[in-house]
């Protein structure tokens with residue numbers, strides 16, 4: 740799913756089930772095993788499988804497999820010259836990586852295509868987002884409240900590693916373009932625009948005031964992705 744949402748310069752890997760973590764060889768690097776500590780089984784599985792995805796994406800990018808350790812605020816630490824993002828939810832794990840010469844930052848997020856818990860939408864949505872989310876959910880359409888949530892998580896994952904400053908839910912306003920399909924059995928997707936209400940400059944002096952993202956729905960999942968192209972980088976569409 741994720742591959743359809745990003746330019747060809749982004750190497751992706753995804754898994755719909757855990758192929759590692761059954762007590763055998765976990766494929767982790769020693770530092771990763773240390774970072775994982777005595778985490779519960781569920782965490783061990785998502786951590787391990789998403790890192791297998793990351794390694795597959797590194798190979799796709801032509802980068803030797805390397806550990807992915809948590810950095811400040813748990814950002815994934817990538818090999819030098821690489822940017823990327825990882826996500827995991829029930830039934831899905833994915834990694835998306837790019838060379839820093841092609842992308843300034845990448846953010847991806849996946850969520851189950853189900854309603855948010857009661858009260859969450861009101862705590863994450865701006866007024867116009869709230870109207871949009873309430874207008875279209877139900878009747879077999881994707882769960883707009885969850886899609887909005889995923890897009891905001893995606894924005895944060897693209898924002899934080901690049902800016903190293905917090906971004907709250909009310910600091911980004913998301914506008915979705917119409918979906919190409921509506922039923923849960925019929926994959927659908929589209930694009931979204933994230934306007935940053937607290938724009939800032941990144942370490943390279945680039946003004947970051949918006950992100951363009953894409954989303955897909957299918958297999959009971961909602962997946963969102965943002966790739967901010969590097970100035971002068973190779974951006975090739977799918």
Ligand SMILES: CC(C)(COP(=O)(O)OP(=O)(O)OC[C@H]1O[C@@H](n2cnc3c(N)ncnc32)[C@H](O)[C@@H]1OP(=O)(O)O)[C@@H](O)C(=O)NCCC(=O)NCCS
Pocket residue numbers: 785786789809811812813814815824825826827828847848849891892894895896897899900906907908909910911
């Ligand atoms: C960090 C956060 C975005 C993770 O999202 P999530 O849906 O809970 O979890 P996902 O499974 O999709 O992603 C987890 C992965 O995100 C990555 N991640 C964690 N913290 C991160 C951060 N600060 N920046 C970027 N990526 C981060 C990690 O790779 C993590 O996987 P790992 O722990 O196995 O290494 C979320 O927990 C959070 O803190 N959200 C609040 C901030 C926010 O969303 N603001 C909205 C701004 S509009």
